[in-house]
Amino acid sequence: MKTIKRFFLLVLTIFLAVILYNYPKLNIIAGYSAKNTASSVFVADRSLTFTDVNDNAFSPINLAKDEVNSNEKSAISSVFGLLTRTAFNREGLGSVLALDKDDINKTYLKPKRTQPNTTTPFPYGNLEPKDSVFTTIGYKTLDSTFDVLFDSINKTRAALVIYKDHIVAERYAEGFTKKSKILGWSMTKSITSTLFGILQTQGKINVQDKAPIEEWKNDERSNITIHNLLQMNSGLAWVEDYNTISDVSKMLFLERDMTQQQIDKSFAGKPNETWNYSSGTTNLLSGILRQQFKTHQEYLDFWYTALIDKIGMNSMLIETDLAGNYVGSSYGWATPRDWAKLGLLYLKNGTWKGEQLFTKEWVDYATTPTPNSDGWYGAQIWLNAGNRYPDVPKNMYFFSGYQGQNVYILPDEELVIVRMGLTKNADVNEFIKGVLSSIK
Missing domain, CATH: 3.40.710.10 (DD-peptidase/beta-lactamase superfamily)
Incomplete structure (x- = not known):
């Protein structure tokens, strides 16, 4: 019985040591995933599913599990339930990782923007470009x-x-x-x-x-x-x-x-x-x-x-x-x-x-x-x-x-x-x- 207890104690010790050693990495993994998810969903208007399948599908970022809160425009990412990071979106400023629990409730100044030119074709405006055919192009x-x-x-x-x-x-x-x-x-x-x-x-x-x-x-x-x-x-x-x-x-x-x-x-x-x-x-x-x-x-x-x-x-x-x-x-x-x-x-x-x-x-x-x-x-x-x-x-x-x-x-x-x-x-x-x- 003592041998079994010592064995499990050793396994637990090794497990905890591995977690402690990799904990900073988990912070970065969850941080990347949360930030990228929030930006993809709330800045680029992509879905959570699309983001996970495409943008966050590479190692080791794919170790994180992502959730989205549409009401507060935030993304939460967790790695094995050991560490969780939250990113949130601010109008005109994009998404950012929270470092304190109060960050998401603060007021942030935002830039003043001008309206797009919708009466002029690309590139000087945002209408479709004029049709053009160059005889010199194959x-x-x-x-x-x-x-x-x-x-x-x-x-x-x-x-x-x-x-x-x-x-x-x-x-x-x-x-x-x-x-x-x-x-x-x-x-x-x-x-x-x-x-x-x-x-x-x-x-x-x-x-x-x-x-x-x-x-x-x-x-x-x-x-x-x-x-x-x-x-x-x-x-x-x-x-x-x-x-x-x-x-x-x-x-x-x-x-x-x-x-x-x-x-x-x-x-x-x-x-x-x-x-x-x-x-x-x-x-x-x-x-x-x-x-x-x-x-x-x-x-x-x-x-x-x-x-x-x-x-x-x-x-x-x-x-x-x-x-x-x-x-x-x-x-x-x-x-x-x-x-x-x-x-x-x-x-x-x-x-x-x-x-x-x-x-x-x-x-x-x-x-x-x-x-x-x-x-x-x-x-x-x-x-x-x-x-x-x-x-x-x-x-x-x-x-x-x-x-x-x-x-x-x-x-x-x-x-x-x-x-x-x-x-x-x-x-x-x-x-x-x-x-x-x-x-x-």
């Missing part, structure tokens, strides 16, 4: 190029090609339409960067100035510039690993104020010499943007009035953290057509309907390779300067996000190409090569 070739993206392996949700302001090809997976909002993940970083370009053009900021971070003023980090942050070349430590409990997973799923975590980091290298991809840096930049305005309401409004609604990306919503900061690293939702408009704005060197939001000089700056990035990164924008895609022009640049969210800009060809996916393994080189071959 439409059958173009259509077959899309086939490689829409299979069970690549899991593409939407793709479109815009040539000379006209949509010349467009396709959606089952369950998605031209009105479906899709999370751009790190494509949102390019939105954050663009806002600095707008402020620079307005003469309200100089990205070469030192970063206005009080905590850095009296130590060696005082020489870090906004430019260093935009290029992710500050030299500050940061671990961007979504498969472990890392800096980025703790920031996205455990922090009330996501602008602070990068501030607390020390040097792991030197400014302008150590390129290191960091979502924490982008959210720090969101915090720096917040400093440019006298009130929080002005900060909330600026993202939309100066850029998003200005160019008719009316479907877009940038989610905020609990402290009211836009999560500029990761949480931008919009239809594929609206994501394409941001690409078109860059293709037009910052001019939209005759108004210059930012300059050609800003485009050149944002697409200049960061030192030590192998020609792969600019100012929160990805590049092909290092010829990563050998059959694609070197001056192509693009916005890029987790799981294969991409907007490609090819300035010489007057092309904007959008691919929104659930996997990142699409052959980008072959896909864009195929698009180019169809346009003579």
